[in-house]
Amino acid sequence: MKTAAMVLALSLLASPGVMFSQAAVDAAFKAATSNVPGAEYPQINMDRRARFRVSAPQAEKVELNLGGRHLMTKDQTGVWTITTDPLVVGFHYYSFVIDGVNVADPGSEAYFGSSWMSSGIEVPEPGVDFYDAKNVPHGEVRVRPYFSKISNAWRQAYIYTPPGYDNSNTRYPVLYLQHGAGEDERGWTMQGRANFILDNLIAAGKAKPMIVVMDNGGGSALFVNRGGPAAAAPGSGRGNAVNSQFADILIREIIPMVESNYRARNDRANRAIAGLSMGAGQAWQIGTANLDKFAYIGGFSGGATGEPETAYNGVMANAKTFNNRAKVLYISIGTEENVQGARTFHQKLDQHGIKHVYFESPGTAHEWQTWRRSLYGFAPLLFR
Amino acid sequence: MKTAAMVLALSLLASPGVMFSQAAVDAAFKAATSNVPGAEYPQINMDRRARFRVSAPQAEKVELNLGGRHLMTKDQTGVWTITTDPLVVGFHYYSFVIDGVNVADPGSEAYFGSSWMSSGIEVPEPGVDFYDAKNVPHGEVRVRPYFSKISNAWRQAYIYTPPGYDNSNTRYPVLYLQHGAGEDERGWTMQGRANFILDNLIAAGKAKPMIVVMDNGGGSALFVNRGGPAAAAPGSGRGNAVNSQFADILIREIIPMVESNYRARNDRANRAIAGLSMGAGQAWQIGTANLDKFAYIGGFSGGATGEPETAYNGVMANAKTFNNRAKVLYISIGTEENVQGARTFHQKLDQHGIKHVYFESPGTAHEWQTWRRSLYGFAPLLFR
Numbered sequence: 143m144k145t146a147a148m149v150l151a152l153s154l155l156a157s158p159g160v161m162f163s164q165a166a167v168d169a170a171f172k173a174a175t176s177n178v179p180g181a182e183y184p185q186i187n188m189d190r191r192a193r194f195r196v197s198a199p200q201a202e203k204v205e206l207n208l209g210g211r212h213l214m215t216k217d218q219t220g221v222w223t224i225t226t227d228p229l230v231v232g233f234h235y236y237s238f239v240i241d242g243v244n245v246a247d248p249g250s251e252a253y254f255g256s257s258w259m260s261s262g263i264e265v266p267e268p269g270v271d272f273y274d275a276k277n278v279p280h281g282e283v284r285v286r287p288y289f290s291k292i293s294n295a296w297r298q299a300y301i302y303t304p305p306g307y308d309n310s311n312t313r314y315p316v317l318y319l320q321h322g323a324g325e326d327e328r329g330w331t332m333q334g335r336a337n338f339i340l341d342n343l344i345a346a347g348k349a350k351p352m353i354v355v356m357d358n359g360g361g362s363a364l365f366v367n368r369g370g371p372a373a374a375a376p377g378s379g380r381g382n383a384v385n386s387q388f389a390d391i392l393i394r395e396i397i398p399m400v401e402s403n404y405r406a407r408n409d410r411a412n413r414a415i416a417g418l419s420m421g422a423g424q425a426w427q428i429g430t431a432n433l434d435k436f437a438y439i440g441g442f443s444g445g446a447t448g449e450p451e452t453a454y455n456g457v458m459a460n461a462k463t464f465n466n467r468a469k470v471l472y473i474s475i476g477t478e479e480n481v482q483g484a485r486t487f488h489q490k491l492d493q494h495g496i497k498h499v500y501f502e503s504p505g506t507a508h509e510w511q512t513w514r515r516s517l518y519g520f521a522p523l524l525f526r
Numbered sequence: 527m528k529t530a531a532m533v534l535a536l537s538l539l540a541s542p543g544v545m546f547s548q549a550a551v552d553a554a555f556k557a558a559t560s561n562v563p564g565a566e567y568p569q570i571n572m573d574r575r576a577r578f579r580v581s582a583p584q585a586e587k588v589e590l591n592l593g594g595r596h597l598m599t600k601d602q603t604g605v606w607t608i609t610t611d612p613l614v615v616g617f618h619y620y621s622f623v624i625d626g627v628n629v630a631d632p633g634s635e636a637y638f639g640s641s642w643m644s645s646g647i648e649v650p651e652p653g654v655d656f657y658d659a660k661n662v663p664h665g666e667v668r669v670r671p672y673f674s675k676i677s678n679a680w681r682q683a684y685i686y687t688p689p690g691y692d693n694s695n696t697r698y699p700v701l702y703l704q705h706g707a708g709e710d711e712r713g714w715t716m717q718g719r720a721n722f723i724l725d726n727l728i729a730a731g732k733a734k735p736m737i738v739v740m741d742n743g744g745g746s747a748l749f750v751n752r753g754g755p756a757a758a759a760p761g762s763g764r765g766n767a768v769n770s771q772f773a774d775i776l777i778r779e780i781i782p783m784v785e786s787n788y789r790a791r792n793d794r795a796n797r798a799i800a801g802l803s804m805g806a807g808q809a810w811q812i813g814t815a816n817l818d819k820f821a822y823i824g825g826f827s828g829g830a831t832g833e834p835e836t837a838y839n840g841v842m843a844n845a846k847t848f849n850n851r852a853k854v855l856y857i858s859i860g861t862e863e864n865v866q867g868a869r870t871f872h873q874k875l876d877q878h879g880i881k882h883v884y885f886e887s888p889g890t891a892h893e894w895q896t897w898r899r900s901l902y903g904f905a906p907l908l909f910r
Contacts, residue, residue, distance in 0.1 A: 198625065240624050240625060240629065241582065241585045284669075287721075296659045326563075
């Protein structure tokens with residue numbers, strides 16, 4: 143989930159050719175909310191410029207790794223600093239490169255992305271609070287250990303239970319929600335803030351109360367070089383090859399575990415599957431191959447590829463049959479990532495008569511702000 | 527929670543004067559379980575030697591920071607390596623120092639300690655599995671967000687609910703369990719494996735099923751220099767000065783939140799408070815000041831200081847009165863930390879007639895293995 147933040151900054155907001163400026167910036171800088179408590183840096187200002195800082199008097203060269211490497215400037219005391227142009231809103235992974243070594247910023251909270259505990263910076267989107275913790279009833283995120291016979295290993299699921307779960311006898315529908323390559327079961331809450339998105343939607347009456355199961359879809363091995371993706375363009379279906387075991391674990395272990403331990407409804411009309419990037423590929427693959435188990439499929443920035451007649455083993459070949467089975471098929475993409483593939487696929491689905499919802503997230507890339515918005519758009523359509 | 531692992535290695539196991547050896551070590555090295563998935567380093571072998579490695583061809587100097595700084599050795603390809611002498615069992619924080627900058631190891635999972643997302647390495651204790659995930663019923667760890675009016679901020683509690691919680695109407699006793707300075711609400715499960723300790727004790731019938739509430743006791747500000755404690759020797763009571771707000775939050779917000787949202791028993795005989803290091807100080811302070819609310823107090827590596835007649839506002843001055851109120855007072859310390867203070871206090875309590883349980887953890891320091899063992903010893907005594 144490599145950030146394209148800097149590229150975007152250029153294309154959307156900054157003067158051409160000016161990547162970084164050390165000039166004085168008027169608006170006040172404040173510590174990013176994605177920092178560990180007490181860390182003054184990185185900072186962000188109202189113009190969405192970020193300022194990174196690290197003390198490294200003995201280092202020869204310090205770079206910021208944020209959508210590419212950018213040289214930082216050393217002052218007399220050995221403190222290296224960089225101030226970016228305005229960044230795209232949302233969450234961006236980043237790191238420092240200290241004399242050639244890619245390392246996390248000690249000031250940042252750590253977020254599992256690109257198969258390591260990366261740094262990340264949250265850039266607030268003005269006027270947007272759908273993923274904030276607000277004064278509404280809150281669900282819980284439960285960490286549930288379980289042993290997988292298929293993988294012969296202990297695993298853990300992150301399971302969101304909606305507000306009021308403990309004080310009712312209601313049985314709830316379930317959304318299975320997958321992270322991207324190089325991420326894990328923590329991503330949707332740590333980076334994506336999925337629990338707060340659901341809390342807010344449910345409080346507003348916009349989404350039905352539901353259980354959300356976030357598990358580990360594998361795929362960390364895709365990232366052989368820490369700090370950056372080795373391959374796997376969105377929608378490439380690469381997740382299929384490396385993660386076939388996950389489909390088996392989901393169908394044969396996770397779903398039975400959830401349905402025997404939680405008040406989960408257990409019919410296809412009450413199960414949805416969605417994911418981002420590699421997880422979108424998994425949602426498409428597992429969802430279409432198991433339409434007896436899932437009536438809702440969401441693919442955020444991935445999986446929307448091929449020909450409607452033949453893709454996913456031809457499950458959409460007969461549009462009428464498919465439309466009767468898939469109650470909602472949701473496809474999303476950021477306008478600043480590889481939008482053309484999804485856009486073309488969307489047009490082909492229209493031509494082929496496949497009912498679906500198509501969403502382009504304006505101004506965001508292959509990053510979490512696209513996926514937060516996608517979940518915010520997808521969840522209200524479920525279980526109606 | 528600075529590791530004293532290397533010091534211990536010297537004192538217990540290694541030849542005097544030989545801190546590190548690069549010599550061939552026979553026993554096979556395997557990736558530590560504390561790594562991120564797929565990371566080959568750090569490794570640990572059956573002799574409890576650890577091998578750390580980082581690729582840094584352009585760096586002038588790379589050190590391992592594990593109970594002090596130790597120079598690593600660069601090979602022709604720019605890979606820096608170090609193999610330690612046998613380490614003390616348990617969990618040790620560590621980091622790399624790359625050309626003078628203290629950074630996390632990209633191969634490690636990240637653990638909040640010393641107020642940053644530190645690296646950590648798990649050194650297995652042969653034949654000991656009380657903190658392993660085993661084939662027993664498992665509880666859940668629930669992440670619960672709540673708004674604190676006292677601190678005017680969103681906070682989150684980590685709440686362990688025991689196996690079977692969702693399938694009964696039982697009301698459970700509650701242990702409030704605190705981390706140390708520079709740590710947070712994640713520490714007792716991430717580093718301490720408290721949930722697995724409780725699962726195993728409950729399955730064996732050794733501990734009563736209970737809820738365990740792990741919240742943020744503050745104290746990160748103690749660590750102004752990242753990577754090491756700025757002050758606060760164990761038992762110094764330093765936690766009191768910086769964290770007085772926490773007592774208020776616990777009593778007025780956390781306990782009511784827990785008791786209104788969980789099936790928690792709500793009388794003093796069913797509440798316990800314990801903690802480690804700074805958290806031990808908090809357990810002593812809050813517990814003794816609120817004996818109407820807590821009947822059980824556990825202080826692991828902290829808080830055991832002063833004179834029985836006067837300590838903690840003289841609550842123990844009358845031994846008989848105190849003994850009638852405090853059903854269990856548990857004091858523990860590692861033999862390789864500042865053991866003398868706790869040992870002396872224990873003797874004074876004996877002389878003064880204060881009933882208590884005193885435990886010295888053999889061969890472990892001011893680290894998590896001492897505290898895992900302490901929880902394992904303390905939990906079975908509760909709510910009898």
